[in-house]
Structure formats: C-alpha cells, structure tokens
Amino acid sequence: MSENWxxxxxxxxxxLLRFVxxxxxxxxxxxxxxxxxxxxxxxxxxxxxxxxxxxxxIQFMYPGIVAMSVLTTSLFAGVSVVWDREFGFLRxxxxxxxxxxxxxxxxxxxxxxxxxxxxxxxxxxxxxxxVSLTLQTILLLVPIVVIxxxxxxxxxxxxxxxxxxxxxxxxxxxxxxxxxxxxAGVFFPVNDVPIWLEVISKVNPLxxxxxxxxxxxxxxxxxxxxxVLGHTMTLLEEIAVVVGLDxxxxxxxxAAFNRQE
Amino acid sequence: MxxxxxxxxxxxxxxxxxxIEAVKGISFExxxxxxxxFLGPNGxxxxxxxxxxxxxxxxxxGGATVNGFDIVRERSEVRRSIGLxxxxxxxxxxxxxxxxxxxxxxxxxxxxxxxxxxxHELLTMxxxxxxxxxxxxxxxxxxxxxxxxARGLLHHxxxxxxxxxxxxxxxxxxxxxxxxxQRVREQEHLTLFLTTQYLxxxxxxxxxxxxxxxxxxxxxxxxxxxxxxxxxxxxFSVENPSSAxxxxxxxxxxxxxxxxxxxxxxxxxxxxxxxxFVQTFPQxxxxxxxxxxxxxxxFITLTGHEIRDSELDAKDQLLAAGRWRxxx
Numbered sequence: 001m002s003e004n005w006x007x008x009x010x011x012x013x014x015x016l017l018r019f020v021x022x023x024x025x026x027x028x029x030x031x032x033x034x035x036x037x038x039x040x041x042x043x044x045x046x047x048x049x050x051x052x053x054x055x056x057x058i059q060f061m062y063p064g065i066v067a068m069s070v071l072t073t074s075l076f077a078g079v080s081v082v083w084d085r086e087f088g089f090l091r092x093x094x095x096x097x098x099x100x101x102x103x104x105x106x107x108x109x110x111x112x113x114x115x116x117x118x119x120x121x122x123x124x125x126x127x128x129x130x131v132s133l134t135l136q137t138i139l140l141l142v143p144i145v146v147i148x149x150x151x152x153x154x155x156x157x158x159x160x161x162x163x164x165x166x167x168x169x170x171x172x173x174x175x176x177x178x179x180x181x182x183x184a185g186v187f188f189p190v191n192d193v194p195i196w197l198e199v200i201s202k203v204n205p206l207x208x209x210x211x212x213x214x215x216x217x218x219x220x221x222x223x224x225x226x227x228v229l230g231h232t233m234t235l236l237e238e239i240a241v242v243v244g245l246d247x248x249x250x251x252x253x254x255a256a257f258n259r260q261e
Numbered sequence: 262m263x264x265x266x267x268x269x270x271x272x273x274x275x276x277x278x279x280x281i282e283a284v285k286g287i288s289f290e291x292x293x294x295x296x297x298x299f300l301g302p303n304g305x306x307x308x309x310x311x312x313x314x315x316x317x318x319x320x321x322x323g324g325a326t327v328n329g330f331d332i333v334r335e336r337s338e339v340r341r342s343i344g345l346x347x348x349x350x351x352x353x354x355x356x357x358x359x360x361x362x363x364x365x366x367x368x369x370x371x372x373x374x375x376x377x378x379x380x381h382e383l384l385t386m387x388x389x390x391x392x393x394x395x396x397x398x399x400x401x402x403x404x405x406x407x408x409x410x411a412r413g414l415l416h417h418x419x420x421x422x423x424x425x426x427x428x429x430x431x432x433x434x435x436x437x438x439x440x441x442x443q444r445v446r447e448q449e450h451l452t453l454f455l456t457t458q459y460l461x462x463x464x465x466x467x468x469x470x471x472x473x474x475x476x477x478x479x480x481x482x483x484x485x486x487x488x489x490x491x492x493x494x495x496x497f498s499v500e501n502p503s504s505a506x507x508x509x510x511x512x513x514x515x516x517x518x519x520x521x522x523x524x525x526x527x528x529x530x531x532x533x534x535x536x537x538f539v540q541t542f543p544q545x546x547x548x549x550x551x552x553x554x555x556x557x558x559x560f561i562t563l564t565g566h567e568i569r570d571s572e573l574d575a576k577d578q579l580l581a582a583g584r585w586r587x588x589x
Contacts, residue, residue: 003337006367006368006370007368009367010364010367010368013364013367014353014356014360014364017356017360018353018355018356021355021356021396022355087353087354088347088349088350088351088352089351089352089353090351091317091347091351092351092352092353092364092365093368094317095315095316095317095340095345096340096365096368096369097337097340097341097368097369097370098368
C-alpha cells in the first residue's frame with residue numbers, strides 16, 4: 001500500500017513541476033474557456049437576456065466554462081500518459097518500485113490540482129461578470145472541482161491505455177470534448193430543450209458536475225436546477241453522481257493500466 | 262559459485278512474442294562485482310533478456326533471480342535492488358537534471374538526509390553538477406546518457422543494468438561514458454550487466470556471453486573466448502620458408518604453413534611463446550609479428566556470420582515490435 005501512496009504523490013508532484021515549467025500550457029489552457037466566455041457572452045448575451053430571474057446569459061454560462069476548463073485540463077492526464085510512453089519516461093515510472101494504482105491516482109491527482117489552479121485563475125473574472133463570490137463558495141468549490149477532475153482524468157487515462165500515438169489521442173480527445181461540453185448544460189439549461197437533447201444531456205454525467213459547480217457559484221436559483229423525472233437534483237445528489245463516476249472511471253483506468261505489461 | 266556471491270542467476274529463461282521465440286531458454290550466472298557483457302547483433306535477444314531480468318517483461322518459461330530475489334514473484338524487491346539505463350532515453354526532458362534525479366529519489370524512497378548528498382556526489386562524478394538546473398532537452402546525447410547513469414545509481418542499487426549504454430554516441434563520447442562506468446565500478450562496488458554490439462566494449466568486460474538468435478553460443482572471459490578460436494597468430498619471414506615450416510613442426514610440435522614467403526602458425530599464449538621462439542629458432546629471422554585474435558574473429562567462428570550484418574529481417578522486425586509493445 002505504501003508503494004501506491006508514494007507512487008501517487010511522486011507522480012502528481014512531477015505533473016505539477018511540469019505544469020509550472022511549461023508556462024505556455026497555463027496560457028493555452030486558459031485561452032479556450034476565455035474565448036468562449038468573451039465571444040459567446042458578447043454575441044448571444046444581448047439576444048438571450050435573462051435565463052432565470054437575476055441570472056443573465058454570461059452569468060449562467062460562467063460556471064459552465066469553469067467546468068469546461070476542468071474537463072480539458074483533466075483529459076490532459078491522458079495526453080500526458082501517451083506523451084510519457086512516446087518519450088520513454090513511462091518506463092522510468094513503470095520500473096520504479098511504486099504501485100500501478102498509485103501511478104494512475106497520481107496522474108489524476110496531478111490533473112486535479114492543475115485544474116484547481118486554472119479554476120482559481122478563472123474565478124478572478126467573477127467580479128467582471130457580476131457574480132459575487134464568498135470565501136465559503138470558494139472553499140466549497142475546491143473539493144467539487146477536485147472530485148470532478150479525478151473522474152475525468154480517469155476517463156483520459158482509460159482512453160490513453162488503448163492509444164499509442166500522440167496525434168491519434170489528441171484527435172480522439174477533440175472528438176470527445178465538444179459533444180461532452182455541448183451536452184452538459186454549459187451553454188443552455190437542459191430542462192427546456194427537445195426531449196432527445198434532454199435525454200442525452202441528462203445521461204451525460206458531466207451535466208451533474210456542471211450543475212454542481214453552478215449551484216455553488218450562483219447559489220440555488222429556482223427553476224435552474226437539473227431535474228430528473230420531476231425531481232430537482234440537490235447539490236449533495238449531484239456530488240454523489242460525480243463520486244460514482246470517479247469510482248467507475250478511476251477503477252477502469254487502473255484496470256486498463258495494469259493490463260499493460 | 263555459492264548463493265551469496267551470485268548477483269544474477271538465470272535458468273532456462275525463455276520469452277516468445279507470438280510464434281517467435283526471442284530468447285530460447287538461456288542459463289548463466291553473474292558473480293557479485295562482476296562486469297558482465299552480453300554481446301550480440303540487433304534482434305539477438307539482448308534487450309528481451311534485460312527486460313525480463315528487470316521485471317518489465319514476464320518470461321514465457323524458466324526463471325531468474327537478481328540479488329537473490331525471484332524476477333516473477335518478488336518484483337518489487339528486484340526493482341528496489343537494481344539500477345537501469347535503457348537503450349532509449351527515459352528522462353523527462355521538460356524537467357531539469359536535478360528535478361529528474363529528485364523524482365527518482367522520491368520514487369525509490371531514498372531517505373531525505375541522504376538525498377541531496379547523493380545527488381551532489383553523483384552529478385559531480387558524471388560532471389553535470391554545474392548543469393543541474395539546466396533543462397534536460399538542452400543536453401547533448403552524451404550528457405543525457407551520463408545523467409541516466411547517475412540516476413540509475415541514485416538509490417544504491419547492487420546491480421546496474423545498462424542496455425546498449427553507448428549506442429548512437431560518437432566514439433569520443435563512448436570512451437567518456439566508459440571512463441565513467443569504470444569509475445562507477447571502483448566507487449560503488451557493484452555488479453554491472455551490460456549489453457552491447459560493440460566488440461571493443463565487450464573487451465573491457467570480465468566475462469562475456471555471446472548471444473545470437475536467442476541462444477548463448479559462448480560464455481567466457483574475453484581471453485578465454487579468444488583462446489577458443491585457436492590462440493594467437495604468429496607470422497615470420499626467413500630466407501627459406503619451407504625448411505622453416507618443417508623446423509616449427511619438429512621443434513615445437515606446431516602446425517605451420519608457408520604462404521607468400523611468410524610462415525604462419527597458431528599458438529596459445531603467443532605473448533609468452535614469442536620470446537622463447539625468437540631465442541631458440543635456429544634460422545635467422547628477417548621479421549616476426551604476433552596477432553591476437555579479436556572478438557570479431559570469435560564471433561564469426563562461433564556464429565558463422567559477422568556481428569555487423571544485422572539488416573532487419575522479418576523476425577527482427579517482429580522482435581523490434583515486441584520491444585516496442587512492452588514499452589507501453
């Protein structure tokens with residue numbers, strides 16, 4: 001067990017070192033969410049107006065963009081596995097006396113902390129957008145971002161276990177990111193859309209991660225919460241969905257990672 | 262060899278990739294403190310063997326112990342007790358030299374009070390202390406290799422495995438790396454197990470196993486292997502070669518032959534035989550030369566082909582694919 005703990009922290013530590021060493025990655029990973037926020041906000045905002053009482057489009061979209069940056073950063077854990085395999089460092093990791101489970105958890109934790117740093121940077125925008133944040137909000141956001149990130153990192157690592165080329169994996173991630181984001185209630189509430197869209201969105205577990213972050217940042221706005229079969233999901237229930245997702249995907253990633261010789 | 266003094270013990274070790282058997286049941290032992298070389302062409306099974314000994318690859322049959330630990334049942338113990346330098350670089354190029362070593366120290370649980378001292382000691386030895394803050398991607402091939410050697414030694418392994426440590430480096434850098442390895446041996450008192458396809462490097466080993474097509478075809482000291490070829494070659498010229506041939510046969514019992522006016526014969530320990538020969542041979546000698554056999558001669562004699570003709574045939578490509586697959 002101690003081999004897994006040590007593995008988790010040493011792998012996570014290295015992910016963070018790399019993130020700090022590569023400042024360009026910080027900028028590029030923030031660029032996408034910012035672009036969406038500014039362009040979509042300026043473009044659709046005036047036309048759409050208020051989405052719920054006291055919540056305009058950009059305020060509605062803002063928590064979704066935060067979740068989106070968690071998604072892109074977390075899937076990067078998978079990119080880093082493929083990268084390590086291609087450049088050989090994975091062998092240094094695999095031959096070390098550290099557990100495979102620890103390696104997977106370490107990659108996921110590294111992505112989790114990276115995602116958290118990105119989110120904290122994005123939170124600086126809150127006053128400009130007209131969202132007021134309290135210390136309590138931020139403290140509540142920290143664990144939610146981390147658990148959401150763990151599951152999505154698990155997804156990235158799981159997929160990476162089957163991929164050998166960097167290009168192939170990037171393509172797969174691109175194909176995956178957009179449907180995941182568009183069908184997770186980032187840009188529109190998923191309650192009042194055509195039934196097919198509603199069903200897909202509510203099956204997408206990311207929807208509950210997005211809504212959890214939205215509930216924390218905007219507070220509980222009547223009529224905005226995701227409903228399942230007439231029941232409005234509470235924050236706790238949504239966290240439970242995300243934790244379930246974590247167990248499933250991290251478990252799958254560990255299994256896939258162990259399968260490799 | 263008693264169990265205590267044995268660093269590596271291999272019995273009937275074999276590994277197949279699909280239908281192809283890359284290593285065909287090899288057995289050998291390496292003593293503690295030995296510099297043991299695995300010599301063979303590309304695709305001979307060198308890397309597959311090293312990967313099995315390092316617990317990166319499971320044997321299809323047979324087994325081995327490294328430092329007394331079983332390579333299948335005691336993988337963690339084996340891993341903790343060995344250091345590794347792979348054929349391809351396995352450094353994180355986006356970290357500094359020092360950060361790479363720190364990662365390794367954490368992963369191998371090197372105690373905090375030893376960590377910095379050890380990093381300083383090793384980086385000084387491989388002459389990279391001044392560059393410790395430098396990003397590895399700015400390093401030359403030789404510098405990277407030196408850093409990998411330092412990293413492999415960081416956790417005080419008892420056996421250091423080096424898979425083609427000098428491949429792809431220029432001759433001068435290769436010599437440098439060898440100087441470091443000799444220094445490592447003196448300072449660290451460890452067993453070195455290396456694979457190579459350079460014959461001059463194999464000469465520096467205590468013992469060499471020659472591996473070809475997955476089988477060990479010979480295992481001995483460099484001198485022993487050369488003796489197996491039939492000893493040293495002595496050539497000399499005299500006024501009357503044909504009578505000299507008879508003289509060599511009758512006086513020393515050696516099978517000599519004359520060609521183009523020179524007489525030639527093989528003899529073991531030619532260096533010791535030559536002074537005696539010069540003193541006692543009755544005819545005046547015009548010239549004389551002693552030629553020691555090279556490992557190249559040994560390799561050709563044993564395998565029937567040169568070590569260099571290693572163009573990738575279909576089998577080798579499959580083996581290469583196998584190597585690549587296990588890197589995952």
